[in-house]
Amino acid sequence: MMSPCSSHALASTLPAGTIQLESTVTSIKQTEDEVTIELETGWSQAFTHVIMAIPPRLVSRISFHPELSETTKSKLADTPPWMAGQAKVLAVYDRPFWRDSGQSGQGMSWAGVLQEIHDASQPGGLAALFGFFRLSAAERLVFDQDELNRRVVDQLVRLFGEEARQPREVIYVDWSSDRHTATVQDGVPLTDFPVYEPIALDTAWEGRLSLAGTETDSLFGGHIEGALRAAERVVEQL
Numbered sequence: 001m002m003s004p005c006s007s008h009a010l011a012s013t014l015p016a017g018t019i020q021l022e023s024t025v026t027s028i029k030q031t032e033d034e035v036t037i038e039l040e041t042g043w044s045q046a047f048t049h050v051i052m053a054i055p056p057r058l059v060s061r062i063s064f065h066p067e068l069s070e071t072t073k074s075k076l077a078d079t080p081p082w083m084a085g086q087a088k089v090l091a092v093y094d095r096p097f098w099r100d101s102g103q104s105g106q107g108m109s110w111a112g113v114l115q116e117i118h119d120a121s122q123p124g125g126l127a128a129l130f131g132f133f134r135l136s137a138a139e140r141l142v143f144d145q146d147e148l149n150r151r152v153v154d155q156l157v158r159l160f161g162e163e164a165r166q167p168r169e170v171i172y173v174d175w176s177s178d179r180h181t182a183t184v185q186d187g188v189p190l191t192d193f194p195v196y197e198p199i200a201l202d203t204a205w206e207g208r209l210s211l212a213g214t215e216t217d218s219l220f221g222g223h224i225e226g227a228l229r230a231a232e233r234v235v236e237q238l
């Protein structure tokens with residue numbers, strides 16, 4: 001979920017071929033001195049150590065040999081990813097017309113479909129209003145995409161005037177339906193910020209398998225900074 005620019009900058013420092021995109025790990029098996037990962041496609045490769053950097057709840061979709069203990073499985077299942085039930089919408093305009101009347105483009109609402117709105121215009125480029133939803137994943141599903149977009153635009157018109165009526169485009173991305181981010185459980189909105197901390201895997205996997213990812217960082221868990229800190233922590237432990 002990093003911006004394409006920051007992902008590319010990080011990736012460019014790695015030797016060619018290190019990153020394999022569109023590769024879903026389905027199985028992790030331990031042999032005497034190696035760990036073999038297998039992808040959905042059937043491709044497999046052995047490594048001396050494997051670091052998983054995925055939301056803890058998604059670990060249950062991978063089969064392990066030896067199997068993870070029930071205690072570890074419960075701990076993973078009880079650690080929700082932050083904001084995975086969220087969706088973002090971007091209404092794109094030719095120009096930031098709201099600024100003509102001195103409006104910032106920022107808004108907070110407890111009435112419309114969007115709760116938090118920001119001016120996401122690019123300097124010298126297209127203008128846009130961006131919003132996070134007040135509606136939960138289940139509430140969003142009640143509407144088809146056209147109806148949801150219409151409600152978004154209606155709210156922007158109420159806040160910023162009639163010029164908001166005709167966006168060039170409305171772009172909607174819903175993480176709650178992204179199988180590589182969220183589970184069904186994550187559609188239920190979190191009422192409190194979760195307590196995140198490193199998750200130790202079973203002793204049978206010690207020295208072979210680790211879990212990084214933002215949800216294992218006790219200081220900035222849930223945020224990008226937490227993912228970076230977790231990566232450093234796990235690498236230092238190798």
Ligand SMILES: Cc1cc2nc3c(=O)[nH]c(=O)nc-3n(C[C@H](O)[C@H](O)[C@H](O)COP(=O)(O)OP(=O)(O)OC[C@H]3O[C@@H](n4cnc5c(N)ncnc54)[C@H](O)[C@@H]3O)c2cc1C
Binds near residue numbers: 023053054062085180
């Ligand atoms: C809507 C939204 C808004 C956010 N806004 C902010 C913000 O403003 N600031 C901020 O700091 N953070 C924000 N976050 C949180 C931030 O995106 C996360 O903290 C960060 O992406 C976590 O990084 P990560 O590397 O731990 O995991 P992820 O970014 O979730 O990366 C995990 C990767 O593993 C892949 N994966 C999953 N399962 C498998 C598998 N079986 N095999 C192979 N690959 C797999 C996924 O495709 C994904 O690429 C936001 C999150 C959301 C959903």
